[in-house]
Amino acid sequence: MVVRYKVDEGGRIVHMLWCTGKNQQNYDRFGDAMTFDTTYRTNLYNMPFGLFVRVNNHFQSVVFGGVLLTSEKTEDFEWAFANFKDIMKGKEPMTILTDQCQAMAAAIKTTLQTSRHRWCKWHVLRKAKQWLGNVYTKNTGFKSEFNKLVTEEVSIIKFERRWRQLVRKYGVEKNKYLKRIYKHRGMWARPYFMHVFCAGMTSTQRSESANHMLKGFIQRSAPMHIFVSKFNEFQNDRIAQEEKEIHVTKQMKRKRRIGVPIERHAEEIYTRAMYDRLYNELYHAGSYLIKGRGADEAYILVHYKEDGATDEKLFLVKDSGNFISCSCGLYNHVGMLCRHALKVLMHLDRTELPSGNILARWRRDVACETGHVSGQGVETSSLESATYIQKKLMVRRVLAKAGVERTLDESGYKEAMDALDKIISVRTTRVEEKKIELGETSEKPTSCPKRAVKKGRRQNTSLKSYKASLKEQNKRKKYEEDEISSTSDNEQVTGTRKTKALWEIE
Numbered sequence: 423m424v425v426r427y428k429v430d431e432g433g434r435i436v437h438m439l440w441c442t443g444k445n446q447q448n449y450d451r452f453g454d455a456m457t458f459d460t461t462y463r464t465n466l467y468n469m470p471f472g473l474f475v476r477v478n479n480h481f482q483s484v485v486f487g488g489v490l491l492t493s494e495k496t497e498d499f500e501w502a503f504a505n506f507k508d509i510m511k512g513k514e515p516m517t518i519l520t521d522q523c524q525a526m527a528a529a530i531k532t533t534l535q536t537s538r539h540r541w542c543k544w545h546v547l548r549k550a551k552q553w554l555g556n557v558y559t560k561n562t563g564f565k566s567e568f569n570k571l572v573t574e575e576v577s578i579i580k581f582e583r584r585w586r587q588l589v590r591k592y593g594v595e596k597n598k599y600l601k602r603i604y605k606h607r608g609m610w611a612r613p614y615f616m617h618v619f620c621a622g623m624t625s626t627q628r629s630e631s632a633n634h635m636l637k638g639f640i641q642r643s644a645p646m647h648i649f650v651s652k653f654n655e656f657q658n659d660r661i662a663q664e665e666k667e668i669h670v671t672k673q674m675k676r677k678r679r680i681g682v683p684i685e686r687h688a689e690e691i692y693t694r695a696m697y698d699r700l701y702n703e704l705y706h707a708g709s710y711l712i713k714g715r716g717a718d719e720a721y722i723l724v725h726y727k728e729d730g731a732t733d734e735k736l737f738l739v740k741d742s743g744n745f746i747s748c749s750c751g752l753y754n755h756v757g758m759l760c761r762h763a764l765k766v767l768m769h770l771d772r773t774e775l776p777s778g779n780i781l782a783r784w785r786r787d788v789a790c791e792t793g794h795v796s797g798q799g800v801e802t803s804s805l806e807s808a809t810y811i812q813k814k815l816m817v818r819r820v821l822a823k824a825g826v827e828r829t830l831d832e833s834g835y836k837e838a839m840d841a842l843d844k845i846i847s848v849r850t851t852r853v854e855e856k857k858i859e860l861g862e863t864s865e866k867p868t869s870c871p872k873r874a875v876k877k878g879r880r881q882n883t884s885l886k887s888y889k890a891s892l893k894e895q896n897k898r899k900k901y902e903e904d905e906i907s908s909t910s911d912n913e914q915v916t917g918t919r920k921t922k923a924l925w926e927i928e
């Protein structure tokens with residue numbers, strides 16, 4: 423774990439950044455793009471808390487580190503980004519997504535010079551209703567046309583043309599909000615994103631989601647020591663969720679629904695979450711037609727509903743053997759083959775996905791619980807695991823007790839720990855044999871004893887029914903007590919009246 427902090431002249435902490443070993447390992451695997459957001463302010467001192475977040479191969483939010491700031495000026499972000507880059511051994515992300523903060527943008531230009539900076543599309547478009555007024559209502563067609571334009575259009579030329587047609591049609595050419603977002607369209611619009619790798623993200627929703635999950639662990643106005651400890655719990659929960667998904671990916675068999683060989687190959691190499699997304703593209707690939715070959719031997723594809731129409735969308739797919747590309751740009755944006763490329767592969771009767779299109783970050787074997795996958799595909803375990811450290815400390819204590827001053831190398835420690843394992847196994851065997859001689863057994867029950875099954879209707883265990891049954895029991899108990907008391911009184915009366923005096927007999 424690495425901690426960086428900055429103090430003022432009085433020795434008080436101004437900024438603090440920390441990254442655990444797991445954070446650094448995740449950044450090495452999935453640090454090709456990330457989001458950064460400072461909206462979380464629920465600690466006692468109302469300090470901005472920034473999260474470096476990315477998505478892993480299971481499409482889960484992964485935290486790369488956290489930074490506490492006292493202000494949000496350009497020099498503050500420069501300190502945070504520069505120290506984060508230094509902790510990650512100088513590796514810069516390919517893409518970083520933020521909100522429209524100008525201080526952040528200036529800091530990224532000076533510290534992360536090779537990274538592509540993009541804005542969160544949600545932050546850009548969230549104030550559309552406020553700035554557009556009655557135009558952006560359900561009664562007009564502007565809202566549906568505008569949302570369709572910014573979410574579906576992937577061609578830059580068509581985006582420019584449709585934008586001009588839209589603002590002219592509804593008379594909003596002079597709207598300041600539309601002018602401003604159109605001026606900076608290269609920072610948020612989808613056509614300008616399609617050839618920038620973002621693992622499918624066009625907003626800081628991962629940071630927003632992480633902030634939402636963080637609120638479930640840290641109460642509002644928590645003191646700083648509670649904040650840090652709860653943040654560690656949050657990170658441990660993220661690790662547990664990742665290990666759970668790794669286990670599910672290993673154990674669960676996916677039912678093949680298309681039946682093509684490519685589907686089987688995708689199931690073998692991709693994680694469960696990635697396979698589901700590829701299956702969706704594989705399903706929609708059946709809706710496209712191959713019209714022919716272009717001048718550069720590229721396949722020309724069109725959707726069957728748009729075939730022959732004046733505004734039909736054509737997609738060009740180029741196949742070079744071990745790599746296939748498409749003009750839609752989905753592979754460059756997400757790292758996953760699109761439906762157009764999959765259609766061509768099925769047309770060519772390919773049995774496997776091209777090796778050049780299999781991105782390592784989406785493979786199921788990119789992250790292992792005990793280590794990493796080497797270049798030869800062999801899993802190597804980490805020597806700094808908790809068990810190894812405990813045994814190493816035990817060997818050192820034994821050597822110190824024995825008065826041995828010489829230090830051991832790694833091979834010596836390994837031999838000593840192997841001998842220690844043998845001693846423990848021999849001792850365990852002798853203890854078991856001793857118990858058998860004494861008639862004791864070390865076998866533990868494998869299941870709970872069977873509960874007595876009552877016939878009839880199952881008892882209701884709700885609180886309301888419990889109170890009703892308790893009231894009924896008390897009522898029945900009181901009734902039985904009254905019956906006993908009345909019976910005893912009658913017995914006493916009849917007992918006294920069994921004998922009568924002579925004058926009472928007539």
